Amino acid sequence: PEEVESPSQLAADSTLPNIKQDLKTNPRQASSKGPFLSDNSIENDPTYKMSGWKQSIGQQVIKLFQIDMDKSRSGPVAGSVYFGECKRQGLYYPDEPLSDTAKFYYETLKLPQSFNQQFQISILHYWILSVRMRALPFKYGKDYQQKLVDRLFRDLELRMAQELKINSNRIIEGYLKDYHTQLLGSVLTYDEGLVTDDITLASALWRNxxxxxxxxxxxxxxxxxxxxxxQLYVLSKMTDREFGFGKFKFVPPNQTVKPITKAQEQELIEKAKQEFATSDLPSQKSVLSLDE
Amino acid sequence: MSSKKELTDKIISLLRTLPKDRLNYYSSFKEVQLQRFQNLNSKDLDHNNVIDISEKDLRLQYDSLRDLVNDKYKNYYKLDDKLLKPKGNPIYYDRLLSSIKGERKETLWEAARTVVFGR
Structure with missing residues (x-):
């Protein structure tokens, strides 16, 4: 079949004159910048390693109490790694240069710069991940979804206070309820688009x-x-184990995804198996599948 | 007849073939876009007194719409049952679609069960 260009390239082909949409609001912009993840030094340090003796005590505890690590892992993976992935995409601050992904949304697709818009972009990425999470065993998938959505809303709440400087908790709570309704609506219509056809999914993207x-x-x-x-295609070719361990990253919009053959798919699975072959510590235990 | 006019006509007739939204959303892509291109058509495209859309851009609009209507990308990035019949909840999408289409409504008992067990 013919090749498909990268999303950025596709969008940049068009030079249609941009008529600015009147959104009837003047969105409030962030006046300060909060931490990307949190103030917690462990969460902010990707090179953090627990000291040896703490690790061995931890491993013993996991073994002794037979802790379900797949469940425990949903917190740091969905609630931190995947949350960061969702937040990063459309994030911008007024006085800073745009990141590459933010450029795609605000320069290439010419979307308005607002807090709302950032959240819509996060919801979209949340939904993409949650489609994959549904394909995990039920109790884990549900846990991953819950951790991710909780963290997204916790972050909204903090940013409205810290960055947008909304002083009233009552107002923040009102916005959170609105955002929750938006989330439910978006997930419903994206799901509908996923299983029906492209034009239904396109209309859902257009509305949201x-x-x-x-x-x-x-x-x-x-x-x-x-x-x-x-993105969904890439996710569908990833094993439960890799996804559950937080190995997925969104493919940047300026890159192209090419469909793979059955043989290539098998190769990927073999590679994943090799990667996890040496993970036999109690904390690395997992029932998530390496075959699909 | 200008080719710009031809293109807008083609876009309009393609838009007309779109099905009605299954649910009542705040805005309908079909209706809004029909109106947009019909307005464009009622103005004189040859004399540039409408915002200047080049023929190339108009053609791209048509091509994009046609690709979307033809499910080009659904077929290009084909998903298998791994995502469409997710093992965590294999009937998730079937149930969703049948209630969107209004084929079947959950009884109160079933709804309560869904809330309690999450599926």
Whole structure:
């Protein structure tokens, strides 16, 4: 079949004049910057290693009490690694240069810069991950989803206070309820689009991410749809074990995803098996599948 | 007839073939876009008194819409049952679709069961 360009390239092909959408609000911009993940030194330090004696006590405790590590892992993986992935994509601060992914949303797709828009982009990424989480064994998938969504909302709450400087808790709570409703609505329509057809998914993206802009560049919707479908494709080729250990990263919009053959898929599975072959510490225990 | 007019006509007829939304959303892609391109068509495309959309861009709009309608990417990035019949909840999408289409409504008892067990 013919090749598909990267989402950024697809979107950049079009030079349709941009008519700015009147959103009837002047979005409040962040006036300060909170920590990306948290103030916790362990969470912020990717090279952190627990000292040897603490580790061995920990391993003994896990062994002794037969702790379900797949369940325990949902916190640090979904609630921190995958949360970071969802937050990073559309994140921007007014006085800072845009990240590469933020450029895709705000420059290439010409979406308005607002807190709301960032959240819509996070919801989209949450949904992509949650589709994969459903394919984990039920009790783990549910746990991963819950941890991720809890952390997203905790972060919203903190940022509204710290960055947007909203002083009233009552107002913040009101916004959180609105965002929750938006989340439920978006997940429902994305799910509908996933199992029906491209145009239904495209309409869902148009309503939620493009704010129902009447003068939207249809090429841009197409580009975002290619982005979404390609991420889901990559996720579907990843084993439960790798996904559950937080190995997934969203493919940047300027890269192309090419469908793979059955043989290549098998190769990936073998590679994953090799990677996990030496993980036999109690804390690395997992019932998540390495075959699918 | 200008080719720009031809293109907008093609876009309009393609938009007309879209099915109605299954649920009532705050805005309908089909209706909004139909109106947009019909407005565009009622103005004189040849004399550039509408915002200047080049023929190339108009063609891209048409191509994109056509690819979306033809499920190009659903087929290109084909998903298998691993995601579509997820092992955590194999009937998730079937149930979702049948209630969106209004084929079947959950009874109170079933709904309570879903809330308690999560599926």
């Amino acid at each position: 991410v493009f704010n129902g802009n009447p003068n939207v560049d249809i090429r841009h919707i197409e580009a975002l749809l290619v982005y979404v479908r390609s």
